[in-house]
Amino acid sequence: MWSSWIVVLHALEDGVVYNSARSMLKSLKPYLADYTGYTCSGFLKKNRNKTELSQGEKVVIRFSSLNPDILATINMVLFRHKIMKTSLVLDNVNFKVCAVNECLQQFSIDDLPTNFPNSYYLTLLSPTFFKVGDIYIADISYAIKNIISMYKKFLGASINLNAMEEIKSLPLQVISERDIKCYYNSEEVTTIKGEYVVDASHISDCAKHALYLLMEFARYNGVGYKTSEGFGVVDFIN
Numbered sequence: 040m041w042s043s044w045i046v047v048l049h050a051l052e053d054g055v056v057y058n059s060a061r062s063m064l065k066s067l068k069p070y071l072a073d074y075t076g077y078t079c080s081g082f083l084k085k086n087r088n089k090t091e092l093s094q095g096e097k098v099v100i101r102f103s104s105l106n107p108d109i110l111a112t113i114n115m116v117l118f119r120h121k122i123m124k125t126s127l128v129l130d131n132v133n134f135k136v137c138a139v140n141e142c143l144q145q146f147s148i149d150d151l152p153t154n155f156p157n158s159y160y161l162t163l164l165s166p167t168f169f170k171v172g173d174i175y176i177a178d179i180s181y182a183i184k185n186i187i188s189m190y191k192k193f194l195g196a197s198i199n200l201n202a203m204e205e206i207k208s209l210p211l212q213v214i215s216e217r218d219i220k221c222y223y224n225s226e227e228v229t230t231i232k233g234e235y236v237v238d239a240s241h242i243s244d245c246a247k248h249a250l251y252l253l254m255e256f257a258r259y260n261g262v263g264y265k266t267s268e269g270f271g272v273v274d275f276i277n
Contacts, residue, residue: 041146041259042110043103046117047138050092054132056082057089060269062129063100070112076105076193077113078261080165080269092132101272103259105193114140146255155247156277157240159254161211163262165272166219166230170264177218177231179211186257193260198249205246206253212236223265230270 056062060081064071071077080101082090092098104110117127117139126133169181184207190196198206216233239250254275263271 040107041103041105041255042107042143043101043145043259044110044114044143045138045141046100046102046136047141048098048100048127048134049137050094050096050098051126051133051135052094053092054130055089055091056130056132058268059090059098059100059129060267064267066127066129067113067116070116071109074106074109074112076260077109078103078259078266078269078272080272097137098134103261105256105259110140146259148252151248151251155239155244155251157238157247159237159239159250159275159277160214161235161237161254161273161275163232163234163271163273165269166221166232167263167271167273168221168228168230175223175228175264177229179213179216179231179233179235182211182235182262183207183209183237183253186253186260186262189260189262189266190253190256194256198253199245202243202246202249205242206250209237209239209242209250212238221270 058081060079063079063081082098082100102113117136120127121136121139127136168175168177169185171181187198187203187206190198212235214234214236216231219230219232221228221230239247242250257273258275260266261271262273
């Protein structure tokens with residue numbers, strides 16, 4: 040079961056958080072040491088590199104996971120903070136946990152539709168970039184291959200070879216796109232956000248089945264480099 044949900048926090052004091060996703064994951068690291076396949080998108084609708092907060096201000100953090108045990112572990116830790124009224128510290132700023140497991144979305148491979156879409160409308164919701172060798176690249180043409188690679192890595196699942204070749208050849212039509220300068224490990228990198236269309240009308244039914252799984256996987260895992268820290272959050276409609 041793949042899951043996505045949000046957690047609501049209130050700042051207990053004025054302060055600055057420099058990377059909300061990385062700070063949150065650092066606080067959860069002792070509990071998630073044995074797991075992979077999860078992401079934290081940080082403070083939604085806030086500056087990802089530096090967020091200035093006032094006392095009482097509400098912030099929302101989005102999590103996703105490919106393992107129900109991860110969902111249970113994260114929510115157990117945060118729910119404990121909530122019921123015991125202990126503060127959660129991110130970058131030396133104290134927060135109150137107000138709501139856990141809100142807006143829960145889940146997907147099960149056992150609940151596949153009988154008919155698969157002929158197209159997908161994708162939106163990159165957070166800055167996205169790819170790492171090729173030692174180079175950071177902001178180019179949407181790497182997206183499909185990246186999703187396939189991450190699907191194999193985290194799920195250990197194979198994709199029909201012919202279907203995979205069909206999917207790799209699919210172009211992503213750019214509807215709108217903009218460059219965003221972000222900092223990663225104190226280095227300025229160029230990232231992208233935008234809207235795109237994948238036309239799958241001409242591929243085989245087997246490839247459409249595989250593409251649907253990959254798109255759902257990307258919704259929960261993200262696309263590109265360092266999705267665990269909130270880069271590459273993607274959503275789609277079909």
